[in-house]
Amino acid sequence: MNTSTLRQLGFSLSVALLSTSMVAQGTVDIGLKENDGHLDVMVRPTTDFDGVFSSVVFTLRWERSSNVVFGDMEQPEGPASYIPLMRSGPVHENGPYNYQVYAGFGMESLTSRGLSWEAGKEYTIMSLPFSGVAEVELADDAWTGELLNNADYYTSLGGKDRTGIIYQRSVSTTDIDGTVLIQPNPNNGLFTFSFVVAEATDLQVDIVNALGQNVFNDLLRGFEGTYRKEMDLTNMSNGIYYLKITREGSSSVHKIVYR
Numbered sequence: 001m002n003t004s005t006l007r008q009l010g011f012s013l014s015v016a017l018l019s020t021s022m023v024a025q026g027t028v029d030i031g032l033k034e035n036d037g038h039l040d041v042m043v044r045p046t047t048d049f050d051g052v053f054s055s056v057v058f059t060l061r062w063e064r065s066s067n068v069v070f071g072d073m074e075q076p077e078g079p080a081s082y083i084p085l086m087r088s089g090p091v092h093e094n095g096p097y098n099y100q101v102y103a104g105f106g107m108e109s110l111t112s113r114g115l116s117w118e119a120g121k122e123y124t125i126m127s128l129p130f131s132g133v134a135e136v137e138l139a140d141d142a143w144t145g146e147l148l149n150n151a152d153y154y155t156s157l158g159g160k161d162r163t164g165i166i167y168q169r170s171v172s173t174t175d176i177d178g179t180v181l182i183q184p185n186p187n188n189g190l191f192t193f194s195f196v197v198a199e200a201t202d203l204q205v206d207i208v209n210a211l212g213q214n215v216f217n218d219l220l221r222g223f224e225g226t227y228r229k230e231m232d233l234t235n236m237s238n239g240i241y242y243l244k245i246t247r248e249g250s251s252s253v254h255k256i257v258y259r
Helices: 002-014 077-082
Strands: 027-033 038-045 053-063 083-085 092-094 097-105 123-130 134-138 154-157 162-170 170-173 181-183 189-208 214-232 241-246 251-259
Touching: 027 053, 027 097, 027 134, 027 154, 027 170, 027 181, 038 053, 038 134, 038 162, 077 123, 154 162, 170 181
Parallel strands: 027 162
Antiparallel strands: 027 038, 038 123, 053 097, 053 134, 053 154, 083 097, 092 097, 134 170, 181 189, 189 214, 189 241, 241 251
């Protein structure tokens, strides 16, 4: 079943369930975060809501050259009951990227499940286990925007379009004893990065700009545990920066987008 059919079905099913109340309903934003070896897709309503989450469509994008492998999709118990999700077709290849579209539709209100949303709070609707290294993004690009693909981010509440923004577009995954997390990314020059080192080792952490100039450096001997650093690049030019993590002679590099 393609995403266009899912949207139409979700709309048709939910129209009959519309409340007679005409309380204004805000939009729903979407974001992507790493969580202990899983990619979590979350929605964030801008107003309180307990009605029918009619439908949702979103697309994950990653480079074809990466070695990331995804496991079976998982959903928390609540969202699995009011917005069951599925892959919409196989992985699509276009240019340097792979695309996987996900879609779902709901028939029952949140309140019928004893649930409700609070404005500004995040709710995980899907969790995807992974292994390997890649930058994974929630995509709204030329490919997702093509009519044939119909795969831009879309959300409907009570049968009405309530599509918001993608507030956390991408995360980087890595095999370094877990995951390197950069949030938010893209960002406005303020961000936090963290990663785990399971065994004590000498560690060097660098951030360089697109010209290769070092803007941050940290050298630690025998480091073990969670490394976490809050960064402020607002006094520097916006653009692409790279986080480089070096230990025992091997390095990993992760892109930072400062807009």
